[in-house]
Amino acid sequence: MQPVGAVGLDEVTGLTTPIARFLDGNSHLPTPFLVFDLDVVALRYHQLREALPMAKVFYAVKANPAEEVLARLDSIGSSFDVASRGEIERCLNLGIDPSRLAYGNTIKKERDIAFAFEQGVTTFTVDAEAELEKVVRQAPGSTVYVRTATDGTGADWPLSRKFGCDLSEAAALVRRAAWAGMSFGLSFHVGSQQRDVQAWERPLADVGDLLRQLRGEGLEAVGLNLGGGFPSHYVDPVPELAAYGTAIRRSLAAHLGDFGGEVLVEPGRYLVGDAGVIETEVVLISRRPDNDEARWVYLDIGMFNGLTETLDESIRYRVGTPGDRANQGPVVLAGPSCDSADVLYEKAGYQLPLDLRIGDRVRLLSTGAYTSSYSSVWFNGFEPLRCFFVSAEDQGVVAA
């Protein structure tokens, strides 16, 4: 495996001008904290619209549910994929129209469906008969998206095992929905941080077949949700977004050339991941008795106060440090808690400067997604991750 080295702070695409200014001006602010550049979100939104002009964007709120993020996306025309009553309430409180919300979680309490429908939400996703029946009962006349399963191959954080039904079950659910007077669409998700731009090809071929079959029965879908999966910039390189756009447009043309419904995408990580930088401090550097080679570097952030996605070393953040980058050595990166599960990277092959010192600042890049809201309330007595939001608008500087 290629060693994963510290990157120079000046080489870091995630360190936008507003973020760099904030960090420079707040060098005494206690760590850990997240600085988040709202302009990056807008930039990513426009890049996605450009790559897939036919697709309506539903931002997956769970990726970063901060009001600042939702408000910015609202202001540039995004719609929103919500996972819970809590996320619906937050969006509505910001003045977002319920017609722009899709309740995409396939696991919903019946009373939460009723609440959503009362509020004006009319788009729901299901992957099981019992869930469909809840929607039929509580949200009559709504649009139901039936989620089909994919195998998640190529994704760093697959979403396959728990979600989606097979194609014959999907057909049965569509028939039941149509019989109950509901509009319907199909959806699938190729997994989060999907690094293979061809991952949409097979599901789109399957979905195209299914839609033709249903059309033969007189059932016409009103929409197709391509899910998310578009990547942030972690250690492993990812294709340009344009390559995703090209591949997906080609698959759509090949398999769904005659589809007249709406096309949706559900990005989360892609819109917010690269917008955030977590500033941390080295608490301790030591040698462990069972590992002569690697230093253990303990940061003041760990798996349970923001870095949940380091679970199984699935998501490997780029790390920025001070020090002599020409002279690096292997490290294990761990969190500050008394829990031995709180080890971030042991096998991933990270290397950091040999002159790294206790008290040095360490920056975790592209940490704007699935961090702050995943932080625990008071694990080991550590406060949840604090967040600061910056933007060039406030300072007259062009970001990113």
Add this chain to the structure above:
Amino acid sequence: MQPVGAVGLDEVTGLTTPIARFLDGNSHLPTPFLVFDLDVVALRYHQLREALPMAKVFYAVKANPAEEVLARLDSIGSSFDVASRGEIERCLNLGIDPSRLAYGNTIKKERDIAFAFEQGVTTFTVDAEAELEKVVRQAPGSTVYVRTATDGTGADWPLSRKFGCDLSEAAALVRRAAWAGMSFGLSFHVGSQQRDVQAWERPLADVGDLLRQLRGEGLEAVGLNLGGGFPSHYVDPVPELAAYGTAIRRSLAAHLGDFGGEVLVEPGRYLVGDAGVIETEVVLISRRPDNDEARWVYLDIGMFNGLTETLDESIRYRVGTPGDRANQGPVVLAGPSCDSADVLYEKAGYQLPLDLRIGDRVRLLSTGAYTSSYSSVWFNGFEPLRCFFVSAEDQGVVAA
């Protein structure tokens, strides 16, 4: 593997009278929530004191840092093992004397050591030279416990990989501490939820040797911290606490008969685990395309809103359900979020009644430790786990 079945609510030792009353009287309270019986904590404290009369109890606050729990333990004479500045502040705010706090986390910011010392905390644990130097600088004249490594065998949640130094390193740290004018002790931790009562034997033999060697150099330890590891009642049976007491007392007599210092224990899970019951609701039951046999049962609590310790299916909670317990079938238990990592038990072989229905209440027993404070702040828009504290004192009923 023996199938793990639903237990009858009446057979459930975790369901004390005050908890049962609370649940009966609050059947319409929205789930999920935790009900916690403070009398169980007091009972467990006294049981531990009885099993190990020579040992001073330092409750590991991280296991459940609720003020109600801390106040009850304070009132019956417990001391406290704290992991962070936040935990120290909470204890002091409750009026707990700083002399009864031990700062047991081996990964501490230097300024947090200084803060603790200013507040009157004078007991610190270290397992590395750099950490010792921080304590020497910031807390002169304090007592330093040097933590030695164990292999964690027999523990469901081992604590070995990240913590502790080997015996020769421990000797070096002790010499350095003594040279700097610090008192010293030794500590080790056999892992959390340790099911082998003999797990203390080997570390105590090693520590006994080390203490004799140090005595030969004129260095006398003031204390020995036996850590925690005492179990809660999950699916896998555990020995009675008395058996731990017998085994540990025997090992102490064999290897440390001449030890004149203080003996400490650091229980967390043991004191609070059995005191809590989490009440949840079945949100969805479905069949997954790739698994014909097991139903998937989705609860309204998952790995990220309280059940962190289901990670890798390490801690297997007992589950209480209504329904026909004579007719059970295999299930996968999963959480309510859009994250496919949010699966609780897939391999553990849980079985639940075939007539279990969406909307049924499901009780997770012995969930008083490492749940509420590990809950994330707003994962998928779900609120942190709510907690209610009950006690027979309020109701004139004898608990447990």
